[in-house]
Amino acid sequence: DLVKAAQEAYVALDSARLVVKDIDTGEVSQEFTFKYYDDVLHYVYESTVDGKEYYEYNDGKTLQIKKTGEVKSYKWPSKNFTKFKRNNPHPNASTGIFFFEPDCIGNASVTIDAEKNTTVAYSYDMAKLSKKMTTETTEGKMYAFDTTFVFDKDGKFLKLNEASSFEKDTEKTKHIYTIEVEDENGISEIQNPIK
Secondary structure, three states, X not given: OHHHHHHHHHHOOOEEEEEEEEOOOOOEEEEEEEEEEOOEEEEEEEEEEOXXXXXXXXXXXXXXXXXXXXXXXXXXXXXXXXXXXXXXXXXXXOHHHOOOXXXXXXXXXXXXXXXXXXXXXXXXXXXXXXXXXXXXXXXEEEEEEEEEEEEOOOOOEEEEEEEXXXXXXXXXXXXXXXXXXXXXXXXXXXXOOOO
């Protein structure tokens, strides 16, 4: 119920900033800032691709992409980009950011700490999960996937940790990312960072 409530609260927002951090390095790996203007989504997406900064700016009329220093622009209507709306949201403005596949959960636990924060942890059954999504990547086969949701004493979403473990040629790697939502309904303007 807490996870579903967090999903519903997120997609109901008029604006917010979604921040994804690498727990090991503390670095922001992705940032998605959005605001709806008359039902049309305006957003800025920032990440790093192959060690280089990557930007997207979309105001429903224009999509600009900056990749490896090169800028490409597309005008609506265009087959190169989608005009996102509330009834057709960007993946980062949808419930999908809170990964939750009840049919694929192997183990679950709920704990409440001294501050009355609630932690809901899920370990996924990889045989079932692999039927719903791709578990093969360039880093190898995903052999474990765990999510940990943290809510405050009032049930408000605080953060989500996602841990993915891969194996390739007997070499194992693990990535843990923290997903947080900031500036809820507090974004006054989406500014284009691409020059």
